[in-house]
Amino acid sequence: MNPNHRDKQAAKARREADGRPYAAHLADVRRERLEHLGRVEHEEFVPDKLKADDPMPAELPLLVRHHISEINRYFCDVLMHAYHADTYAEWARIALYRLTDALEHFHLMIGTTVAHLQDNHISPDRIRTYVQARTYRDVEAFVTPKAKEHLDGLIGRNETADGRQHSGISHHVGRRIAERTGWAEPDREDTLEAFLAVLYNNYPDDAQAFSALPEHIRDCALKTAPHSLVTISDDDES
Secondary structure (H helix, E strand, O other): OOHHHHHHHHHHHHHHHHOOOHHHHHHHHHHHHHHHHHHHHOOOOOOOOOOOOOOOOOHHHHHHHHHHHHHHHHHHHHHHHOOOOOOHHHHHHHHHHHHHHHHHHHHHHHHHHHHHHHHOOOOHHHHHHHOOOOOHHHHHOOOOHHHHHHHHHHOOOOEOOOOOEOOOHHHHHHHHHHHOOOOOOHHHHHHHHHHHHHHHOOOOOOOOOOOOOOHHHHHHHHHHHHHHOOOOOOOOOO
16 A cells, blocks of 8 residues: 555544544645654664564564563453452452553553664554554554663663663663563563463364474473363352
8 A cells, every 4th residue: 555545544534533624634644654754764874773574683572471471460360350359349440450551561562662663764654554553643652752761671772862871660671571580570471471372272183383382381381281271160060
C-alpha cells in the first residue's frame, strides 16, 4: 500500500471518529508523516546500526521474556482473586489493579521494541506495519520517555540524549534484564516458557514441538507435559 493511500485511509478513520472535515484530517496525517520521516532521516547516523535482515539482537528476547513473566503473574493474580473475592466491588478493584499493571508492562515492552527499531533506523513504514498502526502518531504514542529510558538500560547506554546520566527505575530494570540480575528472574522465566510451550504447542501429536527450546527448558517441558495435559475433573462427579 503506498503512503498516499494509507494517508487517505487514516484521514477517513479520523473523520469517522470525531466528525472533522476529511480534508483537514488528510492535511494533518500528511504533515505528521513528513515530520516523522524528517526526524528519522536527520538523526545522527551511526555506521553500525542494524538492518532489517540482520540477526536478532540478543537483548530483545530477554526484554520480552521478562515482561511476559510479569504479565502472566498479574493474570494469575486476577484469576486466583476470583476464588477469594466476596463482592462485586472487591473483585473489580483487584482485577483492574492487576490488569492495568499488566497493560503497563505491555506498553513498555512494545514501546521499548519500537524505540529499538527507531534507534537502528528501521523504515518508519515497516515499524508502523509491525505495530498495526494507522498513523505515525499512533506509533509514536508507544515511544514514551520511560520506553526510551528502558531501552537505554537494555542496551547499556548510560547517558540521555542531552548528556545526563540515567537514574530512573526503567533504566535500572532494563540494565538488569540484559544482565539477567535484579528484577529479571531467569529461573522463573525459563519455567514459565517451558509451561507455556506445554500448553500452547501441539504436543504430544507433534514429537518435535519442543525441539526449538534450549535443552534445559525442553527437559522441563517434557517432564511437565504428562501432568499438564491431564483433563481436570471433579472427583465427586458421579
